[in-house]
Amino acid sequence: MSQTEENTQAFEEPDESTTTLAHPSQEAHDPYKALRFRDFRFLATGTFLNVLVEQMFTYAIGWELYDRTSSLFALGLVGLL
Numbered sequence: 440m441s442q443t444e445e446n447t448q449a450f451e452e453p454d455e456s457t458t459t460l461a462h463p464s465q466e467a468h469d470p471y472k473a474l475r476f477r478d479f480r481f482l483a484t485g486t487f488l489n490v491l492v493e494q495m496f497t498y499a500i501g502w503e504l505y506d507r508t509s510s511l512f513a514l515g516l517v518g519l520l
Contacts, residue, residue, distance in 0.1 A: 501514055501517060501518065504517055
């Protein structure tokens with residue numbers, strides 16, 4: 440076998456018939472499995488709403504500051520914080 444053939448065999452994808460799972464009872468990966476837990480859904484929803492409200496609050500502060508001062512410099516300084 441030449442060096443080129445050895446290199447190409449090393450990078451070929453394994454045959455599905457020869458691959459085995461680490462545990463015979465292991466199921467296929469389910470990306471939504473965590474959403475089946477009620478507490479995790481509460482956590483995910485609460486985190487999403489928290490981030491949304493924080494973004495709205497940041498935007499509202501900038502809007503109020505610009506409305507009161509009409510200063511882009513002051514708005515930029517608050518945006519850095």
